[in-house]
Amino acid sequence: MKKKPSQNPTNVIIYGNNAEILTQIPDNYVDLTVTSPPYDKLRDYQGFRFDFQTIAAELYRITKQGGVLVWIIGDSTIKGSETGSSFKQALYFKEIGFLLHDTMIYQKSGFAFPSKNRYHQIFEFMFVLSKGKPRTFNPIKDKPNKSQYTFSKKRRHKDGTMSHQQDTSRISVEDFGMRFNIWRYKTGRPHTTPDDAAYQHPALFPEKLARDHILSWSNPGDIVLDPMNGAGTTTKMAHTLGRKFIGIDISKDYCKIALERLQSVKSKDQTEQTEKSTINSTILTAFQ
Numbered sequence: 112m113k114k115k116p117s118q119n120p121t122n123v124i125i126y127g128n129n130a131e132i133l134t135q136i137p138d139n140y141v142d143l144t145v146t147s148p149p150y151d152k153l154r155d156y157q158g159f160r161f162d163f164q165t166i167a168a169e170l171y172r173i174t175k176q177g178g179v180l181v182w183i184i185g186d187s188t189i190k191g192s193e194t195g196s197s198f199k200q201a202l203y204f205k206e207i208g209f210l211l212h213d214t215m216i217y218q219k220s221g222f223a224f225p226s227k228n229r230y231h232q233i234f235e236f237m238f239v240l241s242k243g244k245p246r247t248f249n250p251i252k253d254k255p256n257k258s259q260y261t262f263s264k265k266r267r268h269k270d271g272t273m274s275h276q277q278d279t280s281r282i283s284v285e286d287f288g289m290r291f292n293i294w295r296y297k298t299g300r301p302h303t304t305p306d307d308a309a310y311q312h313p314a315l316f317p318e319k320l321a322r323d324h325i326l327s328w329s330n331p332g333d334i335v336l337d338p339m340n341g342a343g344t345t346t347k348m349a350h351t352l353g354r355k356f357i358g359i360d361i362s363k364d365y366c367k368i369a370l371e372r373l374q375s376v377k378s379k380d381q382t383e384q385t386e387k388s389t390i391n392s393t394i395l396t397a398f399q
């Protein structure tokens with residue numbers, strides 16, 4: 112039987128095993144999860160493992176109807192073959208009820224491991240999964256549009272032939288249009304984050320990536336979760352953007368870094384006074 116949650120947590124960094132901690136979060140509670148799991152034992156996070164199927168089921172249960180899970184993952188190569196864990200996990204999420212809303216690409220500016228017999232690997236998948244139709248979509252419009260252009264009007268006649276009528280009228284459109292679903296970021300120091308302490312973690316994702324998903328799939332005041340919060344990129348950006356946050360990590364060292372990073376930002380929607388008490392309670396909750 113499931114444990115009954117004793118409280119509704121927000122603005123906390125929780126140190127512990129996500130498979131256990133997620134069971135204490137109420138049903139239909141979280142608006143958005145942005146996370147990147149350890150994949151294929153590619154890196155050693157101080158020897159910790161995670162249980163994918165348990166976490167997937169818990170994430171479905173605690174996501175609100177219309178809420179979104181962004182699962183950022185790549186594959187390692189084992190015995191000459193890519194593992195395909197990324198696809199397997201995306202399809203498993205579908206099996207348990209999530210919609211695979213969009214398969215996006217996170218393109219990095221460099222690669223971690225050089226390849227000798229294939230092209231260098233510079234991307235990860237960003238599976239955008241939703242519990243029902245996504246309730247929130249705030250598209251980021253930063254792709255420059257041509258402000259004026261000419262176009263050719265096509266017309267099909269009854270006999271099937273086409274005629275083209277050159278229309279030279281000048282059409283004005285907005286300066287920027289919605290970006291595509293391949294997102295490119297400069298990675299590595301100092302682009303990933305300006306926070307020096309964060310680089311003690313071996314696998315950060317860029318602050319801008321977390322920011323862009325939070326802006327796209329949530330609104331101020333929403334609850335944003337990262338159950339594998341690492342050095343706290345998601346929680347820092349959620350706080351910066353006026354969202355509530357929950358970060359979980361099994362490493363106490365990474366939780367401490369996540370807290371330091373939170374303390375270095377000011378929340379958009381909070382006064383300095385309120386913000387201080389939020390941060391203090393975060394520390395107590397995380398390490399009591």
Ligand SMILES: C[S@@+](CC[C@H](N)C(=O)[O-])C[C@H]1O[C@@H](n2cnc3c(N)ncnc32)[C@H](O)[C@@H]1O
Nearest residue numbers: 129156160161315316339341342343344360361
């Ligand atoms: C890819 S890293 C996440 C990095 C994060 N996105 C950031 O930018 O800092 C994955 C994290 O999962 C954590 N982790 C592994 N197993 C876990 C578990 N069972 N419960 C909670 N966290 C776990 C590791 O400690 C590691 O920090």
